[in-house]
Amino acid sequence: MAKISEIEPLVLAHTEKGSATWASVMIVVKVVTSNGMVGYGEAVPTLRVINVYNTIKQVSKGYIGKEAEEPEENYQEWYKQDFYLARSFESATATSAIDQALWDIVGKELGAPIYKLLGGKVRDKIPVYANGWYQDAITPEDFAEKAKEVVKRGYKALKFDPFGPYYNWIDEKGLKEAEERVKAVREAVGNDVDILIEHHGRFNADSAILIAKRLEKYNPMFMEEPVHHEDIEGLRKYRQHTSLNIALGERLISLKETAVYVSEGLVNILQPDLCNIGGITIGRKVISLAEAFDVEIAFHNAFGSIQNAYSLQMSAITPNLYLLENFYDWFPQWKRDIVFDETKIENGHVKVPDKPGIGVSINEKLIESLKVEPKELEVQEEPVWVVKGTWKKYLT
Ligand SMILES: O=C(O)[C@H](O)[C@@H](O)[C@H](O)[C@H](O)CO
Numbered sequence: 001m002a003k004i005s006e007i008e009p010l011v012l013a014h015t016e017k018g019s020a021t022w023a024s025v026m027i028v029v030k031v032v033t034s035n036g037m038v039g040y041g042e043a044v045p046t047l048r049v050i051n052v053y054n055t056i057k058q059v060s061k062g063y064i065g066k067e068a069e070e071p072e073e074n075y076q077e078w079y080k081q082d083f084y085l086a087r088s089f090e091s092a093t094a095t096s097a098i099d100q101a102l103w104d105i106v107g108k109e110l111g112a113p114i115y116k117l118l119g120g121k122v123r124d125k126i127p128v129y130a131n132g133w134y135q136d137a138i139t140p141e142d143f144a145e146k147a148k149e150v151v152k153r154g155y156k157a158l159k160f161d162p163f164g165p166y167y168n169w170i171d172e173k174g175l176k177e178a179e180e181r182v183k184a185v186r187e188a189v190g191n192d193v194d195i196l197i198e199h200h201g202r203f204n205a206d207s208a209i210l211i212a213k214r215l216e217k218y219n220p221m222f223m224e225e226p227v228h229h230e231d232i233e234g235l236r237k238y239r240q241h242t243s244l245n246i247a248l249g250e251r252l253i254s255l256k257e258t259a260v261y262v263s264e265g266l267v268n269i270l271q272p273d274l275c276n277i278g279g280i281t282i283g284r285k286v287i288s289l290a291e292a293f294d295v296e297i298a299f300h301n302a303f304g305s306i307q308n309a310y311s312l313q314m315s316a317i318t319p320n321l322y323l324l325e326n327f328y329d330w331f332p333q334w335k336r337d338i339v340f341d342e343t344k345i346e347n348g349h350v351k352v353p354d355k356p357g358i359g360v361s362i363n364e365k366l367i368e369s370l371k372v373e374p375k376e377l378e379v380q381e382e383p384v385w386v387v388k389g390t391w392k393k394y395l396t
Pocket residue numbers: 019020023131132198200250300301302325384385386387388
């Protein structure tokens with residue numbers, strides 16, 4: 001048995017940015033045990049870099065001195081202590097990152113990748129879909145041209161947000177612009193590629209329903225976060241008036257919260273994020289919850305290469321996997337180098353990495369060299385979650 005002796009939050013940044021503001025930094029958690037084992041996890045930055053950094057320090061107080069090989073017991077104990085864990089994004093992501101690092105340590109101790117600890121893989125290669133590919137795309141032609149490149153690389157599915165600056169309400173002009181972009185992509189990729197429509201949880205139900213009716217002829221595989229995250233009534237209304245698949249889950253931070261959407265039939269493709277949902281400990285339960293209700297899984301995987309490595313481990317054990325989200329081909333190089341570029345995408349798939357624990361080796365030297373003091377991210381008119389440049393036209 002090894003005790004958790006140290007937990008260090010690390011904020012990493014580089015001049016080469018990601019495709020969205022909030023993906024321009026990575027928050028990594030390093031856990032060290034009394035017998036010198038080291039594990040890594042990743043937390044979600046968004047606009048809360050300082051808060052998350054500080055919360056990791058607070059949550060650490062509940063983990064230091066505990067057995068590293070008991071992530072389940074530690075999670076349960078921390079859940080009790082934190083009191084607001086299921087209400088605090090910061091706590092949820094801090095706890096998730098620490099939990100991941102513990103599973104990494106257990107795997108390293110036993111000499112097995114996480115997928116082996118959880119019953120073994122059900123596939124050797126993880127099919128992925130592309131996101132982040134449409135930087136600076138504004139016109140339908142821009143989208144079509146970039147979509148063709150994605151398909152050429154071997155992807156069988158791609159996701160994008162065609163709604164520009166529209167927020168809450170969408171008018172005829174907005175519907176027309178979105179339709180033209182989606183039509184252009186459908187024509188560019190043909191009928192054998194899945195088109196996934198991202199709404200970024202920003203419409204009221206009536207507008208989202210109008211969008212669904214307008215876009216359904218292009219046969220999108222799913223409509224992601226069509227209404228605001230907390231608008232469950234709106235989602236019910238959307239469900240009643242549309243017949244397209246709903247994808248959501250990136251902002252869910254507990255098992256029981258997830259159960260509400262799954263058991264009510266409000267989601268077809270569940271997108272848990274292993275960096276907020278409660279790490280591997282809760283992630284594995286969410287997979288089973290979804291499986292019981294015939295809901296597919298497509299882990300949300302929009303931040304860094306450590307998140308990506310855990311998402312690959314968990315996708316390997318998920319019988320009900322649709323596809324794993326992937327930004328890897330559009331990552332800045334430094335993010336790829338953190339895992340020695342070991343999770344390359346070939347023909348729309350990633351081979352399941354099988355080193356002990358997280359599955360990949362971590363470039364500790366690079367992590368040290370990218371370390372910065374946590375600081376606030378600038379708030380700009382272009383929302384923090386967009387793929388950069390897609391709002392340009394509307395800003396000038
Ligand atoms: O599903 C997703 O991946 C998320 O909604 C976001 O993380 C954004 O798409 C991303 O930030 C854009 O760059």
